[in-house]
Amino acid sequence: MNPAIVIDGRGYFTGGGIGRYTRQILPALVEECRSCGLSVRVLISNQHRPDEVELPGGGRVEVVVSRAEWMDATSEPLRLPAEVEGAGLFHSLSGHWVPDAGPSIATIHDLTPRMRPELMSADARFHGERVVEAARRATWRIAVSRTAADDLRRVLGPGAQPLSVIPEAAAPLFHGAVADPNVLGRYGLTAGEYLLTVGAGHAHKNVAGLVEAYLTSGVVAPLVIVGAIRQGAQEVARLLAQPSLSRRVFMPGVVSDVDLAALYAGSRLFVSASLREGFGLPVLEAMAAGAPVVATRSASGADLGGDAAFWVDPAETRALASAIAQLDRDPMRRSELARRGRIRAGQYSWARTAAMTSTLYSAMTEVRAA
Secondary structure (H helix, E strand, C coil): CCCCCEEHHHHHCCCHHHHHHHHHHHHHHHHHHHCCCCCCEEEEEEEEEEEEEEEECCCCCEEEECCCCCCCCCHHHHHHHHHHHCCCCEECCCCCCCCCCCCCEEEEEHHHHHHCHHHHHHHHHHHHHHHHHHHHHHCCCEECCCCHHHHHHHHHHHHHHCCEEECCCHHHHHHHCCCCCHHHHHHCCCCCEEEEEEEECHHHHHHHHHHHHHHHHCCCCCEECCCCCCCHHHHHHHHHHHHHHCEEEEECCCCHHHHHHHHHHCEEEEEECCCCCCHHHHHHHHHHHHCCCEEEEHHHCCCCCCCCCCCCCCHHHHHHHHHHHHHHHHHHHHHHHHHHHHHHCCCCCHCCCCCHHHHHHHHHHHHHHC
């Protein structure tokens, strides 16, 4: 019997935002589909086994190892069509591929490679164009933010419809996170005595701009940069090579989610200097963990907005430096931002995201059945 829904979950084991999105939404989606009486087939990477995927127990779900390589422009169009044939609906959680025929949904996370190509690597631009083409072919599109939805409308025009905005959320372990001294101690850190940023992988994260703003601010507390630096590494490496920074900027690389939750919770201030984001999940995670946040409006402002963070213009390094300095010396303001951030983060949940998505599933499969 063919499944009602085939979900491309091959990004489950990857890093970055798509991996986090897949790992969080997939279990909640399976549970929602089961409660709606929808059978589900989940495709996973051919580098892993079905029992490595953590999904709710029970019937109506099948986990299948795909023969298509993850984000491979050659094997995906050759192998995925046969794996989704006969399904009532196909959903790409990464937005990189949808079939030419049959009902489909593409989740669009970020069109920065199309909107700001100068900030992205050649590989990111290539896959960004694949996302645009998949969005063009899809029967329906899900954008994770108003920013992503607006970008999609600019790129596809009337072809962007139909379109739903269904936001991301912070994972449960970030809500009410504790600055575990054992975790912080492994990194040589003390709660309340460091600044934190997350996501150093690409030029649009603007790590170089953040380091410059940090130096300009005159703040004494060290800056911790979590994540692996790849594109844009030369400029950041040049900055960090300064002798004066040897004890001021700390780069632990990629850390586990458990450690990240403790790092968020223990930070004096979380700072995002990103020039552009599709959603900006680290900002919401920091809020959920109780960290006061300074962020550029392009990082998450379009969706999170309001007074839950100190928002600055992404092009103004001096404004970012000023915001860091102001909050560093104002504990009452930091405490108030942390309180507002927790409230704001609490308005988002993966259960709600999954419920909105499964409602769309039900509507699309009912229309087809009719």
